[in-house]
Amino acid sequence: MKTIEIEDDLYHYIAAQTRKIGESASDILRRLLLGEQAASQTTAAVQPETVNPEPVKPTVMLETSNTGTVFDLVSRQDLQAESSVVGRFLYLLSVLARVHKKQFSKVLEIKGRNRLYFATTAEALSEAGSSTNPKQIPNTSFWVITNSNTTRKKMMLTETAVKLGYSEQDAERIRDLL
Template sequence: MKSIEIDDELYQYIAGQTKKIGESASEILRRLLLGDAEAQVPEVSEVAAVETPVAVNSNIFDLINKQDLQAESSVVGRFLFILSTLARVHKKQFNKVLDIKGRNRLYFGRSAEELSEAGSSTNPKQIPNTDFWVITNSNTTRKKMMLTETAIKLGYSEQDAERIRDLL
């Protein structure tokens, strides 16, 4: 197997094209580029399982592939990937992240400008496949805290929120 390097934006696009749980990047690209007959049309039940918001007791960890996380070479890339997965699973609830704030700073917003106006050197990045933005210049400990708070806002238990945090 060969390895290639792609930028974060392209990787997030590829990951966003997932049609079934456990589908690898190679399978996604084969389906998109080559029209592979087996990969092209997933079963309806598999698509419904991915697109339906997951109940609180469902296992988000089945949707986050360890290989995909390891492919992200930076903490920011993994941070955005985890947030994007949470947003995909909890589409209707994800706007609750807008309530997560620091003492003097917004962590999440609807635009880069909103976050830039709320603090200096925030380095806002769009959460892939969403209309939400997040600051990315904070240290890893702060990013872990933001993931933990996000998971709790979305209804995860303390224990599962810590597991999500530890994916970073």
């Protein structure tokens, strides 16, 4: 078996073409590329019969309960509507929080050498450093410092994505949206 890398949008398109539980990506591509009849003949010839076939699981799970991934939910229009870096930063954190509701509290582990970056109250951030300018992440109970340069904000986004289970490559894609 060979491994290939594909872009996220193509992966989501292929996954959306699933017709039965446990259908592998190879089965879906075979059906899409070779047609129904050719795919069923090739599949029957290639795969031995098994009593309980194991469903294929993606290696990186970016999805949560029916909400999709951060890449599905980030709207270019919404990003462009935010005129400031702080606005885009808060928007991206808000989308990450929406996609990863149960895990988002992991951001509280992200800290600087002498500074908290995230907290559950504005007071906690203000007490942890001067000139933090805490802002609430929209639609969450979390707060983040915003008085940092764009490079630091990008680093915070990257660390947040990694904490939430994204690959380094996808974390960089999220960071680059800022």
